[in-house]
Amino acid sequence: MNLFRSKTGAAAELQPDAELDTELKQALVDFRQSVHAWSKAEYRGDAELNRPRSMRVATHSRWRPALAWALGCMVIAGGVSGGIYDHHRIVVERQQAAARIAHERQLAAQQKAQEDESLLANVDSDVSRSVPAAMEPLAQLMDDNGTN
Amino acid sequence: MEAVNLRDMRASTKVMAAGTLVEPIAAQTAEQLSAQEFARVVDTHRQQIFRFLLASTRDIDLAETLTQECFLKAHRNWSHFRGDSTAMTWLMRIAINLQKDHWRNRRMQFWRHTRTNAVDVDEASDWLPSGERSAEQKLLAREQVGRVWKAVEGLSERQRTVFLLRFVEEQELSEIASATGLSEGTVKAHLSRALGKVRAEMGGKR
Numbered sequence: 001m002n003l004f005r006s007k008t009g010a011a012a013e014l015q016p017d018a019e020l021d022t023e024l025k026q027a028l029v030d031f032r033q034s035v036h037a038w039s040k041a042e043y044r045g046d047a048e049l050n051r052p053r054s055m056r057v058a059t060h061s062r063w064r065p066a067l068a069w070a071l072g073c074m075v076i077a078g079g080v081s082g083g084i085y086d087h088h089r090i091v092v093e094r095q096q097a098a099a100r101i102a103h104e105r106q107l108a109a110q111q112k113a114q115e116d117e118s119l120l121a122n123v124d125s126d127v128s129r130s131v132p133a134a135m136e137p138l139a140q141l142m143d144d145n146g147t148n
Numbered sequence: 149m150e151a152v153n154l155r156d157m158r159a160s161t162k163v164m165a166a167g168t169l170v171e172p173i174a175a176q177t178a179e180q181l182s183a184q185e186f187a188r189v190v191d192t193h194r195q196q197i198f199r200f201l202l203a204s205t206r207d208i209d210l211a212e213t214l215t216q217e218c219f220l221k222a223h224r225n226w227s228h229f230r231g232d233s234t235a236m237t238w239l240m241r242i243a244i245n246l247q248k249d250h251w252r253n254r255r256m257q258f259w260r261h262t263r264t265n266a267v268d269v270d271e272a273s274d275w276l277p278s279g280e281r282s283a284e285q286k287l288l289a290r291e292q293v294g295r296v297w298k299a300v301e302g303l304s305e306r307q308r309t310v311f312l313l314r315f316v317e318e319q320e321l322s323e324i325a326s327a328t329g330l331s332e333g334t335v336k337a338h339l340s341r342a343l344g345k346v347r348a349e350m351g352g353k354r
Contacts, residue, residue: 035203
Protein backbone atom coordinates (compact mmCIF):
# COMPACT_ATOMS: atom_id res chain seq x y z
CA MET A 1 0.00 0.00 0.00
CA ASN A 2 1.26 3.41 -0.87
CA LEU A 3 1.41 5.44 2.30
CA PHE A 4 1.60 8.74 0.52
CA ARG A 5 -1.47 8.69 -1.62
CA SER A 6 -2.67 12.11 -2.68
CA LYS A 7 -6.26 10.87 -2.40
CA THR A 8 -6.05 10.64 1.36
CA GLY A 9 -4.23 13.87 1.82
CA ALA A 10 -1.27 12.16 3.43
CA ALA A 11 0.93 13.20 0.54
CA ALA A 12 0.01 16.82 0.97
CA GLU A 13 1.40 16.73 4.48
CA LEU A 14 4.79 15.63 3.27
CA GLN A 15 6.65 18.45 1.60
CA PRO A 16 8.72 17.53 -1.47
CA ASP A 17 11.88 17.54 0.59
CA ALA A 18 13.09 14.78 -1.69
CA GLU A 19 15.99 13.26 0.18
CA LEU A 20 14.39 13.37 3.60
CA ASP A 21 11.04 12.27 2.28
CA THR A 22 12.54 9.18 0.73
CA GLU A 23 14.24 8.43 4.00
CA LEU A 24 11.09 9.21 5.96
CA LYS A 25 8.99 7.09 3.66
CA GLN A 26 11.34 4.13 4.06
CA ALA A 27 11.51 4.66 7.81
CA LEU A 28 7.71 4.64 8.07
CA VAL A 29 7.50 1.44 6.01
CA ASP A 30 10.16 -0.16 8.24
CA PHE A 31 8.35 1.08 11.32
CA ARG A 32 5.06 -0.46 10.14
CA GLN A 33 6.73 -3.76 9.31
CA SER A 34 8.53 -3.70 12.65
CA VAL A 35 5.30 -3.19 14.59
CA HIS A 36 3.58 -5.90 12.56
CA ALA A 37 6.45 -8.35 13.18
CA TRP A 38 6.53 -7.56 16.89
CA SER A 39 2.76 -7.86 17.23
CA LYS A 40 2.74 -11.14 15.31
CA ALA A 41 5.42 -12.55 17.59
CA GLU A 42 3.68 -11.46 20.78
CA TYR A 43 0.11 -12.20 19.75
CA ARG A 44 -1.45 -15.12 21.55
CA GLY A 45 -4.39 -17.12 20.30
CA ASP A 46 -7.50 -18.09 22.22
CA ALA A 47 -5.97 -21.10 23.91
CA GLU A 48 -3.03 -19.17 25.20
CA LEU A 49 -5.12 -16.24 26.31
CA ASN A 50 -7.33 -18.48 28.42
CA ARG A 51 -4.51 -19.94 30.44
CA PRO A 52 -3.11 -18.01 33.38
CA ARG A 53 -0.30 -15.69 32.37
CA SER A 54 2.72 -14.77 34.37
CA MET A 55 2.67 -11.08 35.08
CA ARG A 56 5.88 -9.14 35.10
CA VAL A 57 5.78 -7.08 38.23
CA ALA A 58 8.52 -4.63 38.94
CA THR A 59 10.31 -5.42 42.19
CA HIS A 60 10.17 -1.83 43.34
CA SER A 61 6.38 -1.71 43.24
CA ARG A 62 6.08 -2.19 47.04
CA TRP A 63 8.79 0.03 48.36
CA ARG A 64 8.23 2.85 45.91
CA PRO A 65 4.99 4.07 47.53
CA ALA A 66 6.68 3.73 50.94
CA LEU A 67 9.60 5.77 49.65
CA ALA A 68 7.19 8.32 48.25
CA TRP A 69 5.46 8.57 51.63
CA ALA A 70 8.77 8.84 53.45
CA LEU A 71 9.92 11.58 51.12
CA GLY A 72 6.59 13.34 51.53
CA CYS A 73 6.85 13.14 55.32
CA MET A 74 10.43 14.42 55.18
CA VAL A 75 9.36 17.37 53.07
CA ILE A 76 6.50 18.18 55.45
CA ALA A 77 8.75 17.77 58.51
CA GLY A 78 11.39 19.93 56.87
CA GLY A 79 8.82 22.57 56.06
CA VAL A 80 7.43 22.60 59.60
CA SER A 81 10.85 22.65 61.29
CA GLY A 82 12.01 25.32 58.87
CA GLY A 83 8.96 27.39 59.75
CA ILE A 84 9.58 26.95 63.47
CA TYR A 85 13.24 27.85 63.08
CA ASP A 86 12.37 30.90 61.03
CA HIS A 87 9.81 32.00 63.60
CA HIS A 88 12.35 31.53 66.40
CA ARG A 89 14.96 33.47 64.44
CA ILE A 90 12.55 36.37 63.91
CA VAL A 91 11.65 36.45 67.63
CA VAL A 92 15.32 36.48 68.65
CA GLU A 93 16.11 39.20 66.13
CA ARG A 94 13.23 41.30 67.44
CA GLN A 95 14.45 40.85 71.03
CA GLN A 96 17.99 41.78 70.05
CA ALA A 97 16.74 44.83 68.16
CA ALA A 98 14.64 45.91 71.15
CA ALA A 99 17.62 45.50 73.52
CA ARG A 100 19.85 47.45 71.12
CA ILE A 101 17.32 50.28 70.89
CA ALA A 102 16.95 50.37 74.70
CA HIS A 103 20.73 50.46 75.10
CA GLU A 104 21.02 53.28 72.55
CA ARG A 105 18.30 55.22 74.34
CA GLN A 106 20.08 54.72 77.64
CA LEU A 107 23.36 55.96 76.17
CA ALA A 108 21.59 58.92 74.65
CA ALA A 109 20.00 59.76 78.00
CA GLN A 110 23.34 59.48 79.79
CA GLN A 111 24.98 61.66 77.18
CA LYS A 112 22.19 64.22 77.49
CA ALA A 113 22.56 64.21 81.27
CA GLN A 114 26.29 64.76 80.94
CA GLU A 115 25.73 67.57 78.49
CA ASP A 116 23.21 69.17 80.88
CA GLU A 117 25.65 68.91 83.76
CA SER A 118 28.48 70.45 81.79
CA LEU A 119 26.13 73.18 80.59
CA LEU A 120 25.09 73.97 84.16
CA ALA A 121 28.73 73.98 85.22
CA ASN A 122 29.52 76.41 82.45
CA VAL A 123 26.57 78.54 83.47
CA ASP A 124 27.77 78.53 87.09
CA SER A 125 31.27 79.49 86.11
CA ASP A 126 29.98 82.12 83.72
CA VAL A 127 27.64 83.52 86.38
CA SER A 128 30.43 83.55 88.97
CA ARG A 129 32.67 85.38 86.59
CA SER A 130 30.04 87.94 85.77
CA VAL A 131 29.97 89.40 89.31
CA PRO A 132 30.71 93.05 88.80
CA ALA A 133 33.95 94.45 90.17
CA ALA A 134 32.10 96.85 92.48
CA MET A 135 30.63 93.87 94.30
CA GLU A 136 33.99 92.22 95.00
CA PRO A 137 34.39 93.52 98.57
CA LEU A 138 30.91 92.35 99.45
CA ALA A 139 31.62 88.94 98.01
CA GLN A 140 34.83 88.80 99.96
CA LEU A 141 32.95 89.67 103.07
CA MET A 142 30.43 86.85 102.48
CA ASP A 143 33.26 84.40 102.01
CA ASP A 144 34.84 85.51 105.23
CA ASN A 145 31.56 85.06 107.12
CA GLY A 146 31.06 81.63 105.60
CA THR A 147 34.50 80.35 106.55
CA ASN A 148 34.49 81.82 110.03
CA MET B 149 -7.07 -3.91 4.94
CA GLU B 150 -9.47 -6.62 5.94
CA ALA B 151 -12.61 -5.20 7.42
CA VAL B 152 -16.00 -6.79 7.64
CA ASN B 153 -19.06 -4.66 7.20
CA LEU B 154 -21.61 -6.25 9.40
CA ARG B 155 -24.56 -4.43 7.92
CA ASP B 156 -25.04 -7.17 5.33
CA MET B 157 -24.28 -9.92 7.79
CA ARG B 158 -26.79 -8.65 10.29
CA ALA B 159 -29.39 -8.16 7.59
CA SER B 160 -28.98 -11.78 6.57
CA THR B 161 -29.39 -12.80 10.16
CA LYS B 162 -32.62 -10.86 10.37
CA VAL B 163 -33.84 -12.60 7.28
CA MET B 164 -32.99 -15.87 8.88
CA ALA B 165 -34.57 -14.77 12.12
CA ALA B 166 -37.63 -13.63 10.19
CA GLY B 167 -37.72 -17.08 8.67
CA THR B 168 -39.06 -18.28 11.98
CA LEU B 169 -42.49 -17.37 10.66
CA VAL B 170 -42.14 -19.88 7.86
CA GLU B 171 -39.81 -22.35 9.46
CA PRO B 172 -40.02 -22.32 13.25
CA ILE B 173 -36.53 -21.78 14.50
CA ALA B 174 -35.94 -21.58 18.21
CA ALA B 175 -35.05 -18.18 19.68
CA GLN B 176 -31.86 -19.76 20.81
CA THR B 177 -30.80 -20.19 17.19
CA ALA B 178 -30.86 -16.42 16.58
CA GLU B 179 -28.69 -15.96 19.64
CA GLN B 180 -26.36 -18.67 18.40
CA LEU B 181 -26.11 -16.95 15.04
CA SER B 182 -25.37 -13.67 16.76
CA ALA B 183 -22.72 -15.38 18.85
CA GLN B 184 -21.24 -16.89 15.69
CA GLU B 185 -21.14 -13.45 14.08
CA PHE B 186 -19.37 -12.05 17.09
CA ALA B 187 -16.93 -14.95 17.21
CA ARG B 188 -16.11 -14.27 13.57
CA VAL B 189 -15.54 -10.59 14.30
CA VAL B 190 -13.25 -11.53 17.17
CA ASP B 191 -11.24 -13.89 14.97
CA THR B 192 -10.98 -11.34 12.20
CA HIS B 193 -10.03 -8.27 14.19
CA ARG B 194 -8.44 -9.28 17.46
CA GLN B 195 -4.92 -9.33 16.16
CA GLN B 196 -5.29 -5.89 14.62
CA ILE B 197 -6.73 -4.41 17.82
CA PHE B 198 -3.91 -6.02 19.80
CA ARG B 199 -1.35 -4.60 17.37
CA PHE B 200 -2.73 -1.08 17.67
CA LEU B 201 -2.80 -1.29 21.47
CA LEU B 202 0.69 -2.77 21.55
CA ALA B 203 2.04 0.05 19.39
CA SER B 204 0.21 2.61 21.55
CA THR B 205 1.37 1.29 24.90
CA ARG B 206 4.54 -0.74 24.06
CA ASP B 207 3.37 -2.96 26.93
CA ILE B 208 2.53 -6.54 25.93
CA ASP B 209 0.55 -7.45 29.06
CA LEU B 210 -1.36 -4.18 29.01
CA ALA B 211 -2.11 -4.55 25.29
CA GLU B 212 -3.47 -8.05 25.91
CA THR B 213 -5.56 -6.90 28.86
CA LEU B 214 -6.99 -3.94 26.95
CA THR B 215 -7.68 -6.16 23.93
CA GLN B 216 -9.67 -8.54 26.10
CA GLU B 217 -11.50 -5.63 27.72
CA CYS B 218 -12.24 -4.24 24.28
CA PHE B 219 -13.88 -7.45 23.11
CA LEU B 220 -15.68 -7.92 26.40
CA LYS B 221 -17.15 -4.45 26.05
CA ALA B 222 -17.95 -5.13 22.40
CA HIS B 223 -19.70 -8.37 23.36
CA ARG B 224 -21.81 -6.59 25.95
CA ASN B 225 -22.84 -3.94 23.45
CA TRP B 226 -23.05 -6.24 20.45
CA SER B 227 -26.85 -5.97 20.33
CA HIS B 228 -26.54 -2.15 20.05
CA PHE B 229 -24.15 -2.28 17.11
CA ARG B 230 -26.19 -0.97 14.20
CA GLY B 231 -23.59 -1.44 11.50
CA ASP B 232 -23.34 2.28 10.69
CA SER B 233 -19.60 1.83 10.45
CA THR B 234 -17.47 -1.24 9.92
CA ALA B 235 -16.94 -3.55 12.86
CA MET B 236 -13.26 -2.65 12.76
CA THR B 237 -13.98 1.06 13.17
CA TRP B 238 -16.43 0.32 15.99
CA LEU B 239 -13.91 -1.91 17.78
CA MET B 240 -11.12 0.59 17.24
CA ARG B 241 -13.24 3.31 18.81
CA ILE B 242 -13.74 1.11 21.88
CA ALA B 243 -10.01 0.34 22.00
CA ILE B 244 -9.09 4.05 21.75
CA ASN B 245 -11.49 4.93 24.56
CA LEU B 246 -10.19 2.11 26.75
CA GLN B 247 -6.65 3.26 26.18
CA LYS B 248 -7.60 6.84 26.98
CA ASP B 249 -9.34 5.74 30.18
CA HIS B 250 -6.32 3.69 31.15
CA TRP B 251 -3.91 6.62 30.87
CA ARG B 252 -6.32 8.91 32.65
CA ASN B 253 -6.66 6.47 35.56
CA ARG B 254 -2.93 5.95 35.57
CA ARG B 255 -2.31 9.68 35.97
CA MET B 256 -4.81 9.77 38.85
CA GLN B 257 -3.19 6.78 40.54
CA PHE B 258 0.35 8.11 40.36
CA TRP B 259 1.13 7.55 44.01
CA ARG B 260 -0.50 4.17 44.19
CA HIS B 261 0.62 2.61 40.96
CA THR B 262 3.91 3.78 39.57
CA ARG B 263 5.12 0.66 37.84
CA THR B 264 5.26 0.20 34.11
CA ASN B 265 6.02 -2.77 31.92
CA ALA B 266 6.43 -0.73 28.75
CA VAL B 267 9.17 -2.02 26.51
CA ASP B 268 12.07 0.32 25.88
CA VAL B 269 12.19 2.13 22.53
CA ASP B 270 15.46 0.39 21.61
CA GLU B 271 13.96 -3.00 22.41
CA ALA B 272 10.85 -2.23 20.37
CA SER B 273 12.98 -1.30 17.36
CA ASP B 274 14.70 -4.70 17.48
CA TRP B 275 11.74 -6.15 15.62
CA LEU B 276 12.39 -6.05 11.91
CA PRO B 277 11.06 -8.38 9.23
CA SER B 278 13.76 -10.69 7.93
CA GLY B 279 13.83 -9.48 4.34
CA GLU B 280 16.62 -9.70 1.82
CA ARG B 281 18.79 -7.02 3.31
CA SER B 282 22.44 -6.68 4.04
CA ALA B 283 23.64 -6.37 7.62
CA GLU B 284 24.34 -2.69 7.05
CA GLN B 285 20.84 -2.07 5.68
CA LYS B 286 19.32 -3.89 8.64
CA LEU B 287 21.33 -1.76 11.04
CA LEU B 288 20.25 1.40 9.28
CA ALA B 289 16.62 0.27 9.27
CA ARG B 290 16.81 -0.53 12.98
CA GLU B 291 18.23 2.89 13.68
CA GLN B 292 15.50 4.60 11.68
CA VAL B 293 12.75 2.57 13.32
CA GLY B 294 14.23 3.56 16.67
CA ARG B 295 14.02 7.22 15.70
CA VAL B 296 10.41 6.85 14.64
CA TRP B 297 9.63 5.15 17.98
CA LYS B 298 11.33 7.99 19.80
CA ALA B 299 9.32 10.55 17.86
CA VAL B 300 6.11 8.59 18.51
CA GLU B 301 6.95 8.57 22.21
CA GLY B 302 7.03 12.37 22.17
CA LEU B 303 3.67 12.77 20.42
CA SER B 304 0.53 13.75 22.25
CA GLU B 305 -2.00 11.00 22.86
CA ARG B 306 -4.23 12.12 19.99
CA GLN B 307 -1.37 12.63 17.55
CA ARG B 308 0.01 9.19 18.41
CA THR B 309 -3.37 7.52 17.87
CA VAL B 310 -3.86 9.21 14.51
CA PHE B 311 -0.29 8.48 13.43
CA LEU B 312 -0.49 4.80 14.34
CA LEU B 313 -3.87 4.33 12.71
CA ARG B 314 -2.56 5.92 9.53
CA PHE B 315 0.93 4.50 9.24
CA VAL B 316 0.68 1.19 11.09
CA GLU B 317 -2.92 0.20 10.52
CA GLU B 318 -3.01 1.93 7.13
CA GLN B 319 -6.47 3.32 7.69
CA GLU B 320 -8.05 5.97 5.51
CA LEU B 321 -8.55 9.45 6.95
CA SER B 322 -12.32 8.94 6.98
CA GLU B 323 -11.91 5.71 8.96
CA ILE B 324 -9.56 7.42 11.42
CA ALA B 325 -12.02 10.29 11.78
CA SER B 326 -14.82 7.84 12.47
CA ALA B 327 -12.77 5.83 14.98
CA THR B 328 -11.49 8.84 16.88
CA GLY B 329 -14.64 10.94 16.67
CA LEU B 330 -12.71 13.81 15.09
CA SER B 331 -13.36 15.60 11.84
CA GLU B 332 -11.19 14.73 8.85
CA GLY B 333 -9.67 18.22 8.97
CA THR B 334 -8.63 17.71 12.57
CA VAL B 335 -7.23 14.28 11.73
CA LYS B 336 -5.19 15.85 8.92
CA ALA B 337 -3.89 18.55 11.26
CA HIS B 338 -2.85 16.00 13.90
CA LEU B 339 -1.25 13.82 11.26
CA SER B 340 0.63 16.75 9.82
CA ARG B 341 2.00 17.74 13.25
CA ALA B 342 2.91 14.15 14.02
CA LEU B 343 4.76 13.80 10.73
CA GLY B 344 6.51 17.08 11.37
CA LYS B 345 7.81 15.73 14.66
CA VAL B 346 8.89 12.44 13.08
CA ARG B 347 10.62 14.36 10.30
CA ALA B 348 12.35 16.59 12.83
CA GLU B 349 13.54 13.55 14.78
CA MET B 350 14.85 11.96 11.60
CA GLY B 351 16.34 15.18 10.24
CA GLY B 352 17.89 16.25 13.51
CA LYS B 353 20.02 13.13 13.79
CA ARG B 354 21.25 12.78 10.29
